[in-house]
Amino acid sequence: MYRIGLTGGIASGKSTVVAILKSWGAAVIDCDILARQAAAPGSDGLIAVRQAFGPQALLADGTMDRAYIGSIVFQEPSRKKELEDILFPFIHRQIADETRRIEKIEKRLFLFLDMPLLFEVKYHSYVDEAWLVYVDPETQLRRLMARNNFTEREALARIQAQLPIDEKRSLAQVIIDNAGSLENTKEQVRLQWDLLMSRIRNL
Structure with missing residues (x-):
C-alpha cells in the first residue's frame, strides 16, 4: 500500500487539507489521535x-x-x-x-498519515512520499498568535519547537501553499491528487 506522509508547520492549515482529502474519500490516519x-x-x-x-x-x-x-x-x-x-x-x-x-x-491502495512531526521524528523514511502544507514563516507566526491568542514569545516558542517550515519544504516531495484562499488551496490539492492517482496506477 502506498503511504503519503502529510505534514505542516503549526498553524499552517494542515487540517484544511486533511478535510479536503477526506471529502474525496481518502483514508487518513490521524497520528495525533x-x-x-x-x-x-x-x-x-x-x-x-x-x-x-x-x-x-x-x-x-x-x-x-x-x-x-x-x-x-x-x-x-x-x-x-x-x-x-x-x-x-x-x-x-x-x-x-x-x-x-x-x-x-x-x-485501500494508498493512505495518508496526518503527522505534524513527520520530519522531526524522521518518520518520512517510512513513507513513499511527503506532502507539506506550507505558509511562509511570517504568516505562520501571525496565524498562530491569532488562533491561540498567544503573545509573540509564546507563539515563537511553539514554532521553534518544530523544524523551521522552510527546512521542511526542502524535505517534502509535494508542497501545498496554503497562504492564499481556500479555493486556491483546493485547486492545488486537486492537482496533486490527480498526479498521485497517476503514480499509483503506474506502480
Missing part, C-alpha cells in the same frame, strides 16, 4: 510519563496534564526529547497496526 491513545489513562505510555515527569503530570481524573507537560517541553528541549523517547515507540506501534488494518480490511 494515536498519540493521545498512547498516553491514555492507565496506559503504559502514561505510566512512563508520570515516572519521568512526576505525579503533577496527571490531572485528578487520571489524564495527562497537557498544559503542564507543554509548559515544560516547550521551554526545555532536553525534556521534549525525553517525552518523545517515551511515547514514540507506543505511537509507532499503533500506526503500524492501523496501517495493516486499512490495507487488509479496507483494501
Whole structure:
C-alpha cells in the first residue's frame, strides 16, 4: 500500500487539507489521535510519563496534564526529547497496526498519515512520499498568535519547537501553499491528487 506522509508547520492549515482529502474519500490516519491513545489513562505510555515527569503530570481524573507537560517541553528541549523517547515507540506501534488494518480490511491502495512531526521524528523514511502544507514563516507566526491568542514569545516558542517550515519544504516531495484562499488551496490539492492517482496506477 502506498503511504503519503502529510505534514505542516503549526498553524499552517494542515487540517484544511486533511478535510479536503477526506471529502474525496481518502483514508487518513490521524497520528495525533494515536498519540493521545498512547498516553491514555492507565496506559503504559502514561505510566512512563508520570515516572519521568512526576505525579503533577496527571490531572485528578487520571489524564495527562497537557498544559503542564507543554509548559515544560516547550521551554526545555532536553525534556521534549525525553517525552518523545517515551511515547514514540507506543505511537509507532499503533500506526503500524492501523496501517495493516486499512490495507487488509479496507483494501485501500494508498493512505495518508496526518503527522505534524513527520520530519522531526524522521518518520518520512517510512513513507513513499511527503506532502507539506506550507505558509511562509511570517504568516505562520501571525496565524498562530491569532488562533491561540498567544503573545509573540509564546507563539515563537511553539514554532521553534518544530523544524523551521522552510527546512521542511526542502524535505517534502509535494508542497501545498496554503497562504492564499481556500479555493486556491483546493485547486492545488486537486492537482496533486490527480498526479498521485497517476503514480499509483503506474506502480
